[in-house]
Amino acid sequence: MAKHRVTLIPGDGIGPEVVGAARRILEAAGVSIEWEECQAGASVFRKGIESGVPAETIESIRRTRVVLKGPLETPVGYGEKSANVTLRKLFETYANVRPVREYPNVKTPYSGRGIDLVVVRENVEDLYAAIEYMQTPGVAQALKLVSRKGCEKVVRLAFELARAEGRRSVHCATKANILKLTEGMMKRVFEDIAQEYPDIEAHHIIVDNCAHQLVKRPEQFEVIVTTNMNGDILSDLTSALIGGLGFAPSANIGDEVAIFEAVHGSAPKYAGKNVANPTAVIGSAILMLRYLGEFEAAELIENALLVTLEEGRVLTGDVVGYDRGASTTAYTEAIIANLGRKPQTASVRQYKPLRIPRLRRDLVWVQPNSRRVIGVDIFVETAQLPEQLGPELERLSQGTPFRLKMISNRGTKVYPPTGAMPDFVDHYRCRFLLREGVSEADEAAIIELLRRVGEGYRWMHVEKLSELDGALGFTKAQGED
Numbered sequence: 001m002a003k004h005r006v007t008l009i010p011g012d013g014i015g016p017e018v019v020g021a022a023r024r025i026l027e028a029a030g031v032s033i034e035w036e037e038c039q040a041g042a043s044v045f046r047k048g049i050e051s052g053v054p055a056e057t058i059e060s061i062r063r064t065r066v067v068l069k070g071p072l073e074t075p076v077g078y079g080e081k082s083a084n085v086t087l088r089k090l091f092e093t094y095a096n097v098r099p100v101r102e103y104p105n106v107k108t109p110y111s112g113r114g115i116d117l118v119v120v121r122e123n124v125e126d127l128y129a130a131i132e133y134m135q136t137p138g139v140a141q142a143l144k145l146v147s148r149k150g151c152e153k154v155v156r157l158a159f160e161l162a163r164a165e166g167r168r169s170v171h172c173a174t175k176a177n178i179l180k181l182t183e184g185m186m187k188r189v190f191e192d193i194a195q196e197y198p199d200i201e202a203h204h205i206i207v208d209n210c211a212h213q214l215v216k217r218p219e220q221f222e223v224i225v226t227t228n229m230n231g232d233i234l235s236d237l238t239s240a241l242i243g244g245l246g247f248a249p250s251a252n253i254g255d256e257v258a259i260f261e262a263v264h265g266s267a268p269k270y271a272g273k274n275v276a277n278p279t280a281v282i283g284s285a286i287l288m289l290r291y292l293g294e295f296e297a298a299e300l301i302e303n304a305l306l307v308t309l310e311e312g313r314v315l316t317g318d319v320v321g322y323d324r325g326a327s328t329t330a331y332t333e334a335i336i337a338n339l340g341r342k343p344q345t346a347s348v349r350q351y352k353p354l355r356i357p358r359l360r361r362d363l364v365w366v367q368p369n370s371r372r373v374i375g376v377d378i379f380v381e382t383a384q385l386p387e388q389l390g391p392e393l394e395r396l397s398q399g400t401p402f403r404l405k406m407i408s409n410r411g412t413k414v415y416p417p418t419g420a421m422p423d424f425v426d427h428y429r430c431r432f433l434l435r436e437g438v439s440e441a442d443e444a445a446i447i448e449l450l451r452r453v454g455e456g457y458r459w460m461h462v463e464k465l466s467e468l469d470g471a472l473g474f475t476k477a478q479g480e481d
Contacts, residue, residue: 011070013266021278041072052083093252121231151189156357158225169201249283375433375465390415402432413479
């Protein structure tokens with residue numbers, strides 16, 4: 001067995017206990033690992049490092065390229081960004097892989113249904129880019145960024161995962177019926193790439209229906225690939241089907257680095273009490289072993305875990321109640337004692353090496369044959385009602401190549417009036433299109449329009465409206481013709 005170098009981040013709260021349990025089991029199984037123990041999370045935030053990830057941890061990961069980590073605390077609703085997300089984004093671990101399966105003696109309303117699926121979540125784009133602005137004092141904006149390149153990487157990995165695990169189908173869950181450009185990008189890429197995997201059934205499903213179907217008949221799914229925010233929600237839902245986050249391992253896979261972690265929180269109220277369930281981190285370590293090519297060791301540990309659960313004599317408090325649950329230490333020792341045994345009822349899937357897709361690294365992935373700017377959206381802050389704002393913007397734009405097409409408020413067209421009865425906020429999108437006979441907007445014309453609008457209004461954001469290969473590169477407001 002080769003010796004592997006792995007960065008070990010114990011984490012916060014119960015992290016050191018559950019990570020320590022996984023480490024003991026790996027060592028008992030004879031896996032040869034040289035650990036580089038590093039810090040991230042709460043202790044680092046307290047030192048004033050706003051990312052929560054110190055330079056020495058980054059350097060260790062650059063050396064080892066593999067990380068096993070515990071949960072990290074993250075400030076909620078204020079302060080610094082999540083150190084978990086920072087680690088994923090720093091090393092472009094673009095796919096979050098969340099397997100869930102039914103475990104013996106972990107009773108849920110779904111016991112006996114044979115749940116065995118994987119959620120593959122895009123991991124660095126979408127709303128998790130966390131690009132946010134206060135556009136007015138009372139209106140916040142977040143940019144949802146979805147790229148062709150990002151979609152292709154995670155979709156290809158989902159199909160490769162299905163092949164490596166002997167799975168027959170992949171579902172792509174999107175909200176493309178509403179977000180036709182961003183979520184629609186994922187749907188279109190999925191449908192393109194699915195043609196390259198004729199051995200795998202490919203299905204698109206609207207994400208809310210996917211959530212509905214996961215609760216109603218989860219056994220129909222094998223692999224679900226989706227965008228970042230959707231995946232965050234669906235993967236936690238799937239974990240609840242099989243016993244909760246204490247049984248939810250994950251892998252963050254990139255071209256160069258892989259980070260393996262439990263997805264549960266740091267649970268500070270249980271820290272130091274030796275009662276935490278380490279199964280999720282143990283499962284993450286099993287995923288790590290497969291990534292490292294140690295398939296025999298991974299199967300050895302997974303079998304021992306299943307035997308321990310199957311016998312049911314040593315179960316943690318989240319399964320049987322904390323008044324009579326086994327300690328973290330006792331549970332860990334039971335798994336170690338069961339190394340070499342195989343379960344009687346539960347089975348371990350046969351795995352092949354996962355082929356990580358290697359895609360081209362150039363920045364430009366889509367090059368249209370033709371493109372032109374046909375207008376601009378200018379976002380303005382004002383307390384005026386649409387019937388006051390509209391005529392004034394029409395006056396300000398006179399003599400420019402642009403005409404006011406419409407004004408929307410929170411995505412609904414409010415000028416010219418449609419008969420709708422919306423409630424207004426002080427944040428308007430004002431859409432200007434080129435006048436008849438003008439072929440394209442140049443920079444000088446856009447700047448002049450902004451100058452004129454700025455004479456009367458505080459504007460905070462502008463978007464060019466493009467036509468790409470004859471198709472509109474923007475969506476319409478509700479009620480806009």
